Every structure is written in structure tokens, then in C-alpha cells.
Amino acid sequence: MRSRVGHRHARRTVPTMLRGIYLPRSMDAAAFAMTTYGIPLLVLATTNSAALTGLAFALEWIPRLAAFALAGSLVDRHGTTRVFRLASAARALVVVTAALVLPHQSDPAAATVTVLLLAAGTGALTEFSYVAAETAGAVAGREAGMRAHRVQAVLLGIDQTMTLAGPALAGLLLHFTGATGMLIAIAGFSLLGCALVPCRRLREQAREAATVRKGLRTGWSTLRSLPTLSWLVTGLTLSNLAVGLLQAAAPVIVVKQLGHTAADVGLIWSAAALASLVAVAVCRKAIDRYGLWPVGAVSAAIAATACLAISLTHTYSAYLALTAVLMAGEGGLTVVLRTLRTHLIPPEVFGATLSLTILLLLLPFPVAGILVAAVPPSLLGHAITGFAVLQALGLAVTFARLRTFPGLRTSFA
Numbered sequence: 001m002r003s004r005v006g007h008r009h010a011r012r013t014v015p016t017m018l019r020g021i022y023l024p025r026s027m028d029a030a031a032f033a034m035t036t037y038g039i040p041l042l043v044l045a046t047t048n049s050a051a052l053t054g055l056a057f058a059l060e061w062i063p064r065l066a067a068f069a070l071a072g073s074l075v076d077r078h079g080t081t082r083v084f085r086l087a088s089a090a091r092a093l094v095v096v097t098a099a100l101v102l103p104h105q106s107d108p109a110a111a112t113v114t115v116l117l118l119a120a121g122t123g124a125l126t127e128f129s130y131v132a133a134e135t136a137g138a139v140a141g142r143e144a145g146m147r148a149h150r151v152q153a154v155l156l157g158i159d160q161t162m163t164l165a166g167p168a169l170a171g172l173l174l175h176f177t178g179a180t181g182m183l184i185a186i187a188g189f190s191l192l193g194c195a196l197v198p199c200r201r202l203r204e205q206a207r208e209a210a211t212v213r214k215g216l217r218t219g220w221s222t223l224r225s226l227p228t229l230s231w232l233v234t235g236l237t238l239s240n241l242a243v244g245l246l247q248a249a250a251p252v253i254v255v256k257q258l259g260h261t262a263a264d265v266g267l268i269w270s271a272a273a274l275a276s277l278v279a280v281a282v283c284r285k286a287i288d289r290y291g292l293w294p295v296g297a298v299s300a301a302i303a304a305t306a307c308l309a310i311s312l313t314h315t316y317s318a319y320l321a322l323t324a325v326l327m328a329g330e331g332g333l334t335v336v337l338r339t340l341r342t343h344l345i346p347p348e349v350f351g352a353t354l355s356l357t358i359l360l361l362l363l364p365f366p367v368a369g370i371l372v373a374a375v376p377p378s379l380l381g382h383a384i385t386g387f388a389v390l391q392a393l394g395l396a397v398t399f400a401r402l403r404t405f406p407g408l409r410t411s412f413a
Contacts, residue, residue, distance in 0.1 A: 038186070039115070046115050050252040071083065083131070092191045095187045098179075101114055102183075103180060139347075153281070164270045168269075171263040232296075236337060239303065250269070267320070268323050275331075279299070291408055293399070311388050
């Protein structure tokens with residue numbers, strides 16, 4: 001009996017990339033996309049208020065930002081598997097509770113409070129699972145060595161594929177089945193991710209416990225010691241001001257100003273994800289041949305030009321097409337960022353530094369939600385124009401500065 005048990009353990013294989021990394025990441029990315037794009041649509045459908053939609057967007061992101069430092073510390077202390085499972089299970093519980101409560105609330109004020117609390121709760125829990133999944137992906141990237149950008153391209157491709165399907169699915173479910181159907185789907189993806197993540201303990205994560213404050217200090221000192229990464233994070237943070245404003249304003253612009261449905265809002269982000277998915281595949285091969293800087297500079301130029309053009313358009317078809325071009329450029333920039341993070345951040349402080357970089361990159365999103373809540377819908381176009389100009393300037397300065405750093409033009413072929 002004992003010898004048989006020992007023999008089974010001896011033959012236990014290490015999970016493949018598909019089983020250990022890509023499948024759990026796919027389920028979490030689906031829940032992430034449906035939560036990010038579906039919850040604001042649910043708020044608009046429940047309250048019919050542009051201001052509350054913007055507020056919900058802010059409430060969805062503020063807890064995410066607050067969760068990052070703690071998430072990084074917990075991942076470094078307890079490992080990716082435990083954090084990922086607990087966060088996914090808790091998110092499923094939250095959305096199922098909301099699905100059961102919302103249909104029975106006849107008071108509009110109570111329904112409003114419920115959907116706003118749902119936005120805040122799912123926002124925080126989503127970031128715990130995201131940091132865990134991203135850290136596991138970075139470990140796989142480091143093990144791939146010079147092929148790290150290929151692993152990151154696959155992971156980003158998974159994210160964009162789910163962003164392709166998630167918003168459209170959320171919009172369709174909300175339109176045809178109401179809040180219950182959409183929330184149950186989010187819970188289903190969360191539980192699948194929880195079940196698929198393999199039982200393992202990564203060696204990199206058996207470390208001394210770190211407080212949140214210490215994790216932030218560690219991440220900050222590490223980022224300051226890596227000027228290439230710090231310049232790129234600065235430029236992308238400025239760029240995300242424009243991207244966040246477009247995301248927060250999309251339900252108001254498409255539904256209120258252009259007269260389309262919630263499903264049409266989801267279609268915009270699905271088309272954008274498809275364009276980004278194609279861009280990721282192209283950038284993966286381009287980095288092999290040309291290196292990181294040329295690919296990043298071209299992606300930045302595409303994103304900035306498209307964002308400026310979006311602020312001048314007044315038709316749904318043009319809005320959809322230009323948003324797709326913008327997110328294609330953003331997809332290329334994300335491949336460059338993830339590859340640099342994998343190569344530059346030391347493994348022993350990866351969780352803390354990753355959390356800080358994501359925190360900085362996502363700070364613009366709650367700001368964007370507050371702007372949508374505060375700015376009259378008729379002035380949203382002017383606000384988008386202003387932030388598009390800021391995005392163009394920020395990316396131009398960033399890549400002009402990065403041009404002098406060694407190694408970014410090296411091919412990976």
C-alpha cells in the first residue's frame with residue numbers, strides 16, 4: 001500500500017504551461033473582462049444615470065488600487081495558488097449574492113447601493129486573482145529565458161481573447177437575461193479558474209512575510225533602480241488617463257449620445273480586443289526581428305494618433321473602428337512592458353514590484369470615472385481631446401528617452 005502511494009507520487013508530473021498557467025489565466029481573464037465592462041453597463045441599466053455610471057467605474061477601480069499592495073505581499077508570502085483560489089471563490093460568492101438579491105429589490109435606492117457595492121467588491125477581489133495570475137506568468141517567463149516575450153505574448157493574447165468575448169457576452173446576457181444571467185456567468189468563470197489552478201507551491205514564493213508598507217517600499221526602491229522600466233511605466237500611466245476616460249465614458253457616449261444599446265458597447269470592446277489580439281501576434285514576431293524599442297515606439301504612435309482621432313468622431317462606426325486601432329497600439333505597448341518587467345525585476349521582489357507598477361498604471365482609471373461623473377455628457381468630447389494630447393506628449397517623451405538605453409534594440413531571433 002505504501003509503496004504504491006510512493007510510486008504514484010514519484011510519477012506525478014509538473015503541470016504543463018497549458019494546464020498550470022494558460023487555462024486558469026483564461027478563466028480569470030474572462031471573469032475580469034465581464035466584471036470590468038459589464039458592471040458599469042449594469043449600473044447604467046439599473047440607475048439610468050451617467051453620473052452614477054462614472055461613479056461605479058471609479059468605485060470599481062479604487063478598491064483595486066487599494067488591494068494591489070496587499071495582494072503583492074500576500075502572493076510573495078503565501079504563493080500564487082492560495083491567493084488565486086481564495087480571490088476567485090470570494091468573487092463568485094459576491095456576484096452570486098448580488099444575482100439573488102437584485103431581482104427582489106423594488107426600491108431604486110436599494111438597487112443602486114447594491115450595484116455600487118458590487119462594483120467595489122468585485123473590483124478588489126479581481127485584483128488579488130490578477131496579481132497572482134500575473135506573478136505565475138512572470139515565473140514561467142523567467143524560466144523561458146530569452147523567449148520570455150513569447151510567453152508574455154501568449155498571456156496577453158489570452159487576456160485580449162477574453163476581452164474580445166467578455167464585453168460582448170456581458171452585454172448580450174444583460175440585454176437578454178438581465179443582471180442574473182450576467183452575474184451567474186461571472187461566477188461560473190471564477191469557479192472554473194479556482195478549480196483549474198493546479199495544487200503546487202512555487203519555490204520563488206517561500207519567503208519571509210512582508211508587511212504592506214514594506215512591500216510598497218521594496219517595490220518603489222526596485223522601480224527607481226530600473227530607469228528603463230520606470231520611464232516606460234511613467235509614459236503608460238499618462239497614456240492610461242486617456243484610455244481610462246474612453247472606457248469610463250463609453251456607456252454614456254454609445255447609449256446616451258449615439259443612441260445604441262448595451263450590447264453595442266460590448267461590441268466596441270470586443271472589436272478592440274480582436275485588433276489588440278492581432279497586434280500582439282504581430283509584435284511577438286516583430287520583437288524577434290527588431291527588438292523592443294522599435295515595436296514600442298510604433299505602437300505608441302498608433303495609440304496616440306487613434307486616440308486623438310476618437311475625440312473628433314461623431315458616428316458609432318468610426319468610434320468602433322478607431323477604438324480598435326487604439327487598443328491595437330496599447331496591445332503592442334503591453335507586450336513591451338510585460339517583457340521588460342520579466343527581464344528586469346529580480347525574482348525575490350517580483351510580487352511587490354509588480355503590484356507597485358500595476359498600481360501606478362491603474363491610478364488613472366478611478367480618476368477617469370470621477371471625471372465622467374463630474375463632467376456633463378456634452379463636454380466629454382472636449383475632455384477626451386485634452387487627455388489625448390497629454391497621452392501623445394507623454395508617450396513621445398518616454399520613447400525619446402528610452403531610445404538612449406542599451407539593449408532595447410536587440411533582436412530576440
